[in-house]
Amino acid sequence: MSHLLRPYTAEEIKVNKDSEGYVSGNVLIDLSDVIDRDLEGFLDLISTKLVANDLLMDTSYKAVGVTAEGALVIEVTGDPSEVLNFLGENSGDEEQES
Numbered sequence: 001m002s003h004l005l006r007p008y009t010a011e012e013i014k015v016n017k018d019s020e021g022y023v024s025g026n027v028l029i030d031l032s033d034v035i036d037r038d039l040e041g042f043l044d045l046i047s048t049k050l051v052a053n054d055l056l057m058d059t060s061y062k063a064v065g066v067t068a069e070g071a072l073v074i075e076v077t078g079d080p081s082e083v084l085n086f087l088g089e090n091s092g093d094e095e096q097e098s
Contacts, residue, residue: 001026001064001065001067001073002026003025003026003027003028003073004025004026004027004028004049004050007048007049007050007051007052007053008023008025008050008051008052009052010083010084010087010089011089013051013080013083013084013089014084014089017080021079021080021081022058022077022078022079022080023050023051023056023077023078023080024075024076024077025050025075025076026064026065026073026074026075026076027046027049027050027073027074027076028049028067028071028072028073028074029045029046029049029071029072029073029074030071030072031070031071031072033045034072043056043059046059046061046074046076047059047076047078049076050076050078051078051080051083053083053086053087055080055082055083055086056076056078056079056080056082056083057078057079057080057081057082058078058079059076059077059078060076060077060078061074061075061076061077062074062075063075
């Protein structure tokens with residue numbers, strides 16, 4: 001089961017967005033990291049694994065595999081607009097407020 005070796009960069013986020021503006025990818029999570037967190041902490045963790053930032057919005061996830069070492073492979077999908085805004089990488093698709 002393939003997974004990201006590192007989070008997407010801003011350029012990779014822009015390239016990998018789907019037609020609705022969402023980005024997806026498989027991330028690797030240790031089971032102990034899941035157990036040690038509440039839901040918000042878990043969402044921040046998987047967001048950070050996908051886009052190196054906890055600002056991924058409308059996040060969804062599903063387990064898609066387990067490695068031989070016992071780590072979970074989680075498919076993460078979310079809206080990276082706030083991540084790109086934070087990084088100053090707004091694509092210009094949204095109207096700017098004056």
